[in-house]
Amino acid sequence: MIDFPLLPLGENMNRARQGPFKQILFMLSCPLFLATCCVYAQSPTPRFDDGSVNLGAMKGETGHWNSGVGNLSENFVEMDGAYLVHPEEIDKVAPFRPWAKKIVQERLATLGRDDPHPRCMPNGGPRQFHTPWGLEIVHDRSSERILVMSGGANRSWREIWLDGREHPDLKTYTPTFFGHSVGHWEGDTLVVDTIGYNERFWFARRPSGMPHTDQLHLIERISRPNHDTLHYEVTIDDPGAYTRPWTAAWDVPWSSFHMTEYFCQDNNVDLEHIVGPQ
Numbered sequence: 001m002i003d004f005p006l007l008p009l010g011e012n013m014n015r016a017r018q019g020p021f022k023q024i025l026f027m028l029s030c031p032l033f034l035a036t037c038c039v040y041a042q043s044p045t046p047r048f049d050d051g052s053v054n055l056g057a058m059k060g061e062t063g064h065w066n067s068g069v070g071n072l073s074e075n076f077v078e079m080d081g082a083y084l085v086h087p088e089e090i091d092k093v094a095p096f097r098p099w100a101k102k103i104v105q106e107r108l109a110t111l112g113r114d115d116p117h118p119r120c121m122p123n124g125g126p127r128q129f130h131t132p133w134g135l136e137i138v139h140d141r142s143s144e145r146i147l148v149m150s151g152g153a154n155r156s157w158r159e160i161w162l163d164g165r166e167h168p169d170l171k172t173y174t175p176t177f178f179g180h181s182v183g184h185w186e187g188d189t190l191v192v193d194t195i196g197y198n199e200r201f202w203f204a205r206r207p208s209g210m211p212h213t214d215q216l217h218l219i220e221r222i223s224r225p226n227h228d229t230l231h232y233e234v235t236i237d238d239p240g241a242y243t244r245p246w247t248a249a250w251d252v253p254w255s256s257f258h259m260t261e262y263f264c265q266d267n268n269v270d271l272e273h274i275v276g277p278q
Helices: 009-016 021-028 031-041 085-091 097-107 125-129
Strands: 135-140 146-151 155-161 180-186 189-195 217-226 229-237 244-253
Touching: 031 180, 085 097, 125 217, 125 244
Parallel strands: 155 180
Antiparallel strands: 135 146, 146 155, 180 189, 189 217, 217 229, 229 244
């Protein structure tokens, strides 16, 4: 609460026009500011008729998740795009095994020139949640699954099964870019368990070059605390590349626009310049 001293009204207003009160009075008198406050106040987590959370657009609503944000890092590190401002802070990112630390340092030093993603390979793992061009989450309730549909790269899509099925036997399962995902709800949070990844992609965009092995096991926790925020948390358990499980998290904002049509194959016109430092 702002407590003005008990002075004559004119004197109070004169003082209010100075210092921090000037900005407060301006905002309170601004229709755009007041309208914005009202919109946020009226934007709770959207739900279906049965009360369950809708992680996507409501019926008749236009919008998508404006991905391209977030760092796959256990601790805060200062970033410049997809690269560490201070490369010596690499140990803050994740508990790398020696070979994995070496390879991510090499990939960062060469500015990600060998990244499969710019060459139109799918964005598996956490990378799907911070690839530019957005993503849509679609509840296919008749089939008891959720589809996570990427706007970037080659517009890949991923299935998360909610029908109670088990993971396949990895001895006979062919590893894939998105793995095999099964999910369940814990309150308002979607918990997704995924195994069965191949090693043909880099599973993070920021920082570039994060390695993984076919032992990668992800536990993702996806929630929507309000209409305009998707909270993404992922625990990485890959004993082949990391010494212990570790967790990263970020928020993805909502966009009220249609997701732009983008195909890597149609826009991938600059491959000859992806050569790293010269």
